[in-house]
Amino acid sequence: MTEHESEPAGTTVAAPAAHELRSDARDNRDRILQVARSIFAEEGIDVPMREVARRAGVGPATLYRRFPTKEALVTEAFREQMATCNALVDAAVADPDPWRGLRTVIEQVSAMHAEDRGFTAAFVSAFPQAVDFAQERSRALVALSGLIQRAKDAGGLRRDFVLDDLVMLIMANSGIRATSREAVVAASRRFVALQLRSISTRPDDGPLPPAVRLPLLAALR
């Protein structure tokens, strides 16, 4: 995306359109993106644009000149993580042990969602018209589909597991809430471990990660 800009060629890895910006503008853009990533991770995607601008020390107009819409900002903020996510999938698919690959990718993607509240929203695409991620996602899902089949054949994964189950587990994982990011991460870890046991054909092994006190129980002291 944004390759259809009026630029001759891409010099760096993935610089969208920030090569001919004035120095101050470039600084501002970088700061905005940095702040956005931080806020989105901490508070989710529903943070007002004003707040992002305020914390970045710029006016709303500056924010909107660089990112014409909130969707654009969100997309850009999570591009990196999306790439990471895809890399995780690729690594998993390339793993000679398909069951270990599947296990690992579930663990890691779940961890990413637990660590970054906003990423989940971007992943599920809070902006349905954002086709940006859709294509990469399709590719990843197809690859995972193959991995699942191989994991079944090689052993380790129960034979009635399907791709939809993978999506279902990721969604369920993202439903976990807690009072702090650390708590969410810890709870997610235990949850995933439990998941893996339920979709594995192998016998139970080793202790689960520790349980975590969740908000609903706060009333109990």
Added chain:
Amino acid sequence: MTEHESEPAGTTVAAPAAHELRSDARDNRDRILQVARSIFAEEGIDVPMREVARRAGVGPATLYRRFPTKEALVTEAFREQMATCNALVDAAVADPDPWRGLRTVIEQVSAMHAEDRGFTAAFVSAFPQAVDFAQERSRALVALSGLIQRAKDAGGLRRDFVLDDLVMLIMANSGIRATSREAVVAASRRFVALQLRSISTRPDDGPLPPAVRLPLLAALR
């Protein structure tokens, strides 16, 4: 709750304060509540108050006279389901087979959350200051805690399972989204079945409920 109202005695089952209303007012109140339950179940709790009023065929003022705040409306709308939920817990705790009781309560509470998007929000208490449900919830959690212990002792439940896990599973279940209520219910059913396998000490038995196509996969046709 609301027993501390200024009424002499409860004539009917659980009439909050609707005993001396004019007939039309009573009709309106009932209709509002009925509409609210329906909308909340279908679209979640974020429906504007105006919309509830509109669908109930009344003006916003009427709605606000009966329910002074949105929180009050939500609380009242879900009181019944909360009671059902507590009854489920009581039944589970009373089950002579603790593992079956636990299994059943997980299945049923999960189903309730899947069937009613709004209930989840009310359950997790989208309004933190709503202490209304907090007390019953505490009682239920304590009871469940005992049930869990007995299920471990009697066999069936893995020994490292704790109350927080139960909350975690319910939360995770509520993270499941789909394009229709039916799809959510079906996916939830499969999810719960998977859960129960992971927390059970008994060997795998019988087929899982069918998988469900989830929104993320829509791109794959």
Added chain:
DNA sequence: GCGCGAGTGGAACACCCCGTCCGTTTCGGC
């Protein structure tokens, strides 16, 4: 019937949000 007060609905208030306009500031090539 009749009248009074509970009940009502539409407009309005206060607030928040996304996105834009415009007069001013600042970079950076000369």
Added chain:
DNA sequence: GCCGAAACGGACGGGGTGTTCCACTCGCGC
């Protein structure tokens, strides 16, 4: 230094939501 264009930020418009005000209506006891 200088000066034009790029960049800036505060104010503004449009839309949406929870909640309230107020003049009018209508059940219901007499």
